[in-house]
Amino acid sequence: MSELTEPLLAALAGEPAGVSLPRLCKRLRVRMSMLLRELAWIGEDAIGGEAGPGWVRVETQGESLVAILTERGRERLTQGDIGR
Known part of the structure; x- marks a missing residue:
């Protein structure tokens, strides 16, 4: 994963x-x-x-695209080993 992965997951958490x-x-x-x-x-x-990996899903809410952290994403974020 990139260096953007962890900040992105944290922003959605x-x-x-x-x-x-x-x-x-x-x-x-x-x-x-x-x-x-x-x-x-x-x-x-x-x-x-x-x-x-299914950590995030993007869905339409009204006229906006919204990113949502999935349960798998929450698990990955708490593992603290993103990118390894």
Whole structure:
């Protein structure tokens, strides 16, 4: 995973209803393209035939895309060994 993984999971940890993607970009000080790439790698969808870890899911709420930390993501965050 990248150096963005842990800060992203931590930013979502205190937000059970999730955080809009633009707000996450501001909090993490990253561009949308970088955030979307990271969400793709740590999300639930398969990339290249390999299932993602399912730590985060993105869903539509009204007109906004919102990232939500999954239970698997919470477990991973508390393990403290992200990226190893």
